[in-house]
Amino acid sequence: MNDDFIKELGYKALDSRLKRISDRMSHDIRKLYKEFDIDVEPNWYLIFMLLQKTEKVSISYIAERLGYAHPSVVVIVKKMGEKGYLETEHNITDKRKQIISLSDKAHKLIPKLKKLWDSCENAILNMIDNDLRILTYLDNIDLELSLIHISEPTRPLYI
Numbered sequence: 664m665n666d667d668f669i670k671e672l673g674y675k676a677l678d679s680r681l682k683r684i685s686d687r688m689s690h691d692i693r694k695l696y697k698e699f700d701i702d703v704e705p706n707w708y709l710i711f712m713l714l715q716k717t718e719k720v721s722i723s724y725i726a727e728r729l730g731y732a733h734p735s736v737v738v739i740v741k742k743m744g745e746k747g748y749l750e751t752e753h754n755i756t757d758k759r760k761q762i763i764s765l766s767d768k769a770h771k772l773i774p775k776l777k778k779l780w781d782s783c784e785n786a787i788l789n790m791i792d793n794d795l796r797i798l799t800y801l802d803n804i805d806l807e808l809s810l811i812h813i814s815e816p817t818r819p820l821y822i
Contacts, residue, residue: 695779707743708780711769719764721754
């Protein structure tokens with residue numbers, strides 16, 4: 664007997680299954696950071712990586728590039744700033760816009776983080792047997808959701 668109800672539901676619980684996998688990975692990475700005495704949250708790595716490539720960007724730019732809601736990015740940036748990993752300045756032409764960049768503290772931490780990220784990347788590749796087809800499936804889901812909300816095709820069934 665299968666005690667995993669989400670798994671038992673199969674594709675009908677895809678969102679819950681993906682969320683559970685994401686939560687497990689975040690939890691494990693948080694533990695890894697603590698083990699190496701790194702005061703960083705797992706969901707910050709995308710911003711660290713993006714700012715390494717682009718140096719100075721607006722919160723809107725970060726939200727757009729990551730596909731996150733603007734308020735979510737504001738919360739992450741605020742927390743990262745409070746820990747001293749980000750520097751913020753106001754845009755010269757629009758004082759409401761903040762320009763974000765990595766602080767010296769962040770730049771000093773990046774080599775240590777890169778080692779952990781590489782290790783995590785290798786672990787993930789091993790988990791999926793180096794089979795990257797999962798990314799194609801996720802790309803297709805992303806694309807479909809950007810074209811039509813999942814509620815649209817189901818609405819006629821209830822009207």
